[in-house]
Amino acid sequence: VVAAPSLIPKKAGDRIKTNRRDGVNLAKLLRAGELTAVWVPDERHEAMRDLSRAREAARKDLKGKCQQISSFMLRLGRHYPGKRTWGPAHMNWLMKQKLEHREQRIALEELLGAVRQESERVERLEQAIREAVPEWSLAEVVTALQAMRGIDLVAAVAVLAEIGDLSRFQNPRELMGFLGLVPSERSTGDTTKRGGITKAGNGRARRILVEAAWSYRHPPRVGREKQAKVAAAPRRVREIAWKAQMRLCGRFRSLTRKGKRPTVVAAAIARELSAFIWAINREVMASRQI
Template sequence: MGHFNEAFIGIDTAKLRNAVAVAEAGRTGEVRYLGEIDTSEAAMRKLVASLSAKHRKLTFCYEAGPTGYGLQRLIESLGHTCLVVAPSLIPKKAGDRVKTNRRDAEGLARLLRAGELTAVWIPDSRHEAMRELTRARDAARQDLTRKRQQVSSMLLRLGRHYPGIKTWNARHRCWLANLKLDHREQRFALEEMLQAERQASERIGRLEQAIREAFADWSLAPIVPALMAMRGIDLVAAVTILAEIGDLSRFESPRQLMAYLGLVPSERSTGESVRRGGITKAGNGRARRVLVEAAWSYRHPPRVGYEKQAHVSAAPRAAREIAWKAQVRLTKRFRTLSRKGKKSTVVATAIARELAAFIWAIFREMSNTRTAAPA
């Protein structure tokens, strides 16, 4: 083993211990399993120092997952390259049915050496903090939905039906407060559920207020008002999209962004046979869900509502023009696909795919404006 060799290190990360394997450079280079080490910073520094004494160049990799990006930042700070790879894009043999920490680490090292791994975009610590805030708000929203469903399920079991159309407004809450139940135990259970629902709703309000206060000094803050000019996208949705996707400039075309979001059709074609299925659902599911929710607003004719006017006026002129172009096209597209008999859910997904392209265009326009401003 020479000091000037290049080595590729695969790390199978876990909560307490990381499995490490090293692949020597070259097509026939040796692949060695180094064992498991603690996940502490001191243990990783010791490992990197030991490998640096034997190899001129080191390249590390591990799968993106719940362990986050701390390990990548640590290795980069020590002067070495570390890739965080997309687990869904790691090549796997169809007949390989054995999975262990050692095999995973060795496989990562081999694939890294072969250049077969796809790295994910690494956010900085500030961007990651904004992402955590938006995800906390999304979790609170899901919790609120569950709390409301519990109340509805209980009333359905008791045969109590709300006569109105819209629920969880002031009238519906008044009806719930005045509801007479046969047993004291039932009333106690309902009150506890309603209290939990109110607490979940207040939690969402606090998180949304935190998002409004935090995004002002964010690196992507100038893009947020521009995205809010789009129909169906408010401040929370705009911040969520940017926090989840990150820097859109890394996508050379709208099609790449669509594919990243998993909004393109899956395909299984061979020879003269062409088979296309549902969307791939690859990439970031949270951003995809926000776009699909926004797409439903395009089933209405193009217009700018009273509450939306302030957001549109605050956006740059170029963003306003793109947003209006999107309204005209996507509302027409929604009606056209609906008249052809497409399911409404399929239509909304198709609109979300095109909506991603308009968001990409706004980001590019705003980035070009910001670049040209100093000149």
């Protein structure tokens, strides 16, 4: 049995730790059925997780390089007049900047070269993900999840790579708890006190869902880029995806009108979004058995 260390019961007053005492305690807990087993991924799944995390690391490095250039230009008093940064127009503007000192021009060229290098690295990893997905056991689920708003190929792969087999969750609430998106609670007697989300479980998957939740602040619609993905999905998956849009877009507006902080609203939407992801996975798995 592979148990989750964070879920192993421990006495608050026990201050002595030895291998012998730990072994005895684990044996007692196993006999009593108090140990919570964790899902163990196979080698193929771990490989997909490594690839997804490599892409995330490359994206983080790219963001850092872009921030360095932004800080450099801000210090020199140069402000980009356009709206969308880091697109072709912004890059052309940066390359055309005429700086006073030769050393500054060299520094800017090196930073721009680093951005181009990191961008190519991200593109290579995303291409590797696209090529690896068809051979993955969760390929059908990846395709189905892309019918949902805010979830593209990279996000779908990242969520499934981090969470694993969604079928092991008996209901959506178990998945919400695993992701740490449920409110914390410290209640006693007649007093009920709830706080922020628990943030338990996998932080990467939780962050991706929260980022996807922000797309539901706009009215429900199917964009041009999403139409092909929606059309390729099974009818039942399309219905769930559209139901999610109608529900979550309305929920986002409703919570915002009540004066909730934007971050609180995004976390609430991400929690419900995980339930729709669970429903789509169940639908795909059920179609496999037919």
